[in-house]
Amino acid sequence: MLSIAELIELLNNIPFGYKSPDDICFSAANEMYIPKYKKLGVIAVANEPQEEPVATNPISFFCNIPGCTLDFEDISSYQAHFKIVHRFICSICRRYLPTAYLLELHISERHDSYFAIRVERGEAMYSCFLQECKQKMLTPQARKEHCINAHKFLANYRFEQLCGRSSKTSSEMSEAMDIPLDSPNVNMELSFGHAKGSDQTP
Amino acid sequence: MEVDSDSEQATTSRSAVNARTERMRARNRVVSQQYRVQHRAKTCDSVRVGLGEEIENVKVVGTDVESLITRIKRRKHASTDELCKLAQAFQHNEANIAIFGRADGVFPVIVKELTSIDTGNQIAAMECLCNLSLGEAPVCEKIIKFAGSYLVTYLDNPNENIKRLCLWIISNIVFTSNEATRRIIEMGAVPKLWNIYVDGECVVNELENFAEDAACCLQLILLNKEQKLRCEDLLHINENMSKKHRATAGAEYYLLFIFHSEIVNPNSDLSTEQRVNLLRFVCYNLCRYDEFESINSRLRVLYAVRILSNYVVCVTDGLREVITLLKSPLFETTLEKIVNKFFSFNEHLLSVELIFLLRHLIHEKVEQSLLIKMYQLEIPIFNYVKLLRKS
Numbered sequence A: 001m002l003s004i005a006e007l008i009e010l011l012n013n014i015p016f017g018y019k020s021p022d023d024i025c026f027s028a029a030n031e032m033y034i035p036k037y038k039k040l041g042v043i044a045v046a047n048e049p050q051e052e053p054v055a056t057n058p059i060s061f062f063c064n065i066p067g068c069t070l071d072f073e074d075i076s077s078y079q080a081h082f083k084i085v086h087r088f089i090c091s092i093c094r095r096y097l098p099t100a101y102l103l104e105l106h107i108s109e110r111h112d113s114y115f116a117i118r119v120e121r122g123e124a125m126y127s128c129f130l131q132e133c134k135q136k137m138l139t140p141q142a143r144k145e146h147c148i149n150a151h152k153f154l155a156n157y158r159f160e161q162l163c164g165r166s167s168k169t170s171s172e173m174s175e176a177m178d179i180p181l182d183s184p185n186v187n188m189e190l191s192f193g194h195a196k197g198s199d200q201t202p
Numbered sequence B: 001m002e003v004d005s006d007s008e009q010a011t012t013s014r015s016a017v018n019a020r021t022e023r024m025r026a027r028n029r030v031v032s033q034q035y036r037v038q039h040r041a042k043t044c045d046s047v048r049v050g051l052g053e054e055i056e057n058v059k060v061v062g063t064d065v066e067s068l069i070t071r072i073k074r075r076k077h078a079s080t081d082e083l084c085k086l087a088q089a090f091q092h093n094e095a096n097i098a099i100f101g102r103a104d105g106v107f108p109v110i111v112k113e114l115t116s117i118d119t120g121n122q123i124a125a126m127e128c129l130c131n132l133s134l135g136e137a138p139v140c141e142k143i144i145k146f147a148g149s150y151l152v153t154y155l156d157n158p159n160e161n162i163k164r165l166c167l168w169i170i171s172n173i174v175f176t177s178n179e180a181t182r183r184i185i186e187m188g189a190v191p192k193l194w195n196i197y198v199d200g201e202c203v204v205n206e207l208e209n210f211a212e213d214a215a216c217c218l219q220l221i222l223l224n225k226e227q228k229l230r231c232e233d234l235l236h237i238n239e240n241m242s243k244k245h246r247a248t249a250g251a252e253y254y255l256l257f258i259f260h261s262e263i264v265n266p267n268s269d270l271s272t273e274q275r276v277n278l279l280r281f282v283c284y285n286l287c288r289y290d291e292f293e294s295i296n297s298r299l300r301v302l303y304a305v306r307i308l309s310n311y312v313v314c315v316t317d318g319l320r321e322v323i324t325l326l327k328s329p330l331f332e333t334t335l336e337k338i339v340n341k342f343f344s345f346n347e348h349l350l351s352v353e354l355i356f357l358l359r360h361l362i363h364e365k366v367e368q369s370l371l372i373k374m375y376q377l378e379i380p381i382f383n384y385v386k387l388l389r390k391s
């Protein structure tokens, strides 16, 4: 064991004060004790046929989205519920958005007349597409520029076209998107359209 | 475990939670089987696997990646089946990733499927990107360029498969490329990752796995010395630091995050609530871990020591706070006992860090220091002078 005198002598040779995480005195221990990361991909593995009976069991399908407690008798009613309730469809124009936040933006910017009045009054009303960013802009164009400059978003960020004042007619919108025929709900009016020419590599 | 249909009403008890987890697993299996049937894909459960590794029961079908690229570019659409074939080809061989990475105009097709309304196709496109992210930096940078804003957006997606794949892709990418790390930070990923990490409302169930996946991303980002977080990221972590509970999934990374984001620094102005929470976390880690073998213990112990060392020099009366808390019925111990416990692990690099800590615990006028009883310390003999010089 180290004696008190030895300890004091040792301590006298060590500087006192805050140590930044980048200090090289931590390098060796970091190397030794922090687990190494290994890159992993994902492969879908075929199920053994005996797993099929799962479907014949009377399992009820409950929805595991936080805050939702509904149960369903079969997979298709669960899927229908999920699509309707959790895919964030606008109740006014039936457009899908991928998150609750973007749906909120869509509804106020597209369908809220009070929002429109405040925009006309010159208030900065257009919220950033990132929920955590609290900036508000005067126009959709300014927001687009903000997202490109501040957050390096794609110039043709698809969900942008579902917010802000519609500058395109709906026929242009539906022309711009080509939903594969085998996808569900093709009969509904959908608009994950992307601007023309967006398929070109920039 | 048998699932009693009457148990559905009881959602609060522990067994109901387990039943719920079981049913969730069963449901996920059925959902993915359903996709498989619908899309005639031969696949189902997702298994994580490294580049080129073989897995049992999976036969690698030789896929001509170049002709597949030509086909999907011409149609401006890729089916679930085609996306799955691509994903498999990428995992199988890095050359396939390189071919895809060099091809022009094919990323937008994947991105289009990523933003389609067909969940099965979205997931297959995500799996494609996940396996592409096994590639080198240029491919990872291309993924960020074309899909980065969607990856960040989908961190809030309610579909757990999509959300999880987002986290896996981000961790692969930030591990591979500095440039991609810089861009993902700029895109605002860190506050979202932090929110996922601290979301501990759920008891132990599959949802909590998100916390570990998010922890993995945050760890890689925070340990990257080249890429610094933005001020707003640090502010977000600071404001939301007390939300993480010390016994939830991924909590062993918590003090690492606090340390590497320099939440405790000479100018930090932590609220009383923040200080109390942080110290409880630190003391919990100091007291509850009696070994230094598992990754869990190592991270908890090492970072509790590091945070404590900075805490006592940055916070006025910090040392007294710590000693009082350790003496309380919550822990009923002393700093001397804890330091001795860690010295007894006989780990030379940990011991050096304990010496750094002692430097901050024992002040200039040693004889007058009443807070730490030096005669109680049992410090193993290592060549500290040499170790210190090396570090």
Ligand SMILES: [Zn+2]
Binding pocket: A063, A064, A065, A068, A069, A070, A081, A082, A085, A086
């Ligand atoms: Zn639901």
Ligand SMILES: [Zn+2]
Binding pocket: A090, A091, A092, A093, A094, A095, A106, A107, A110, A111
């Ligand atoms: Zn609408």
Ligand SMILES: [Zn+2]
Binding pocket: A128, A129, A130, A133, A134, A135, A146, A147, A150, A151
């Ligand atoms: Zn913003």
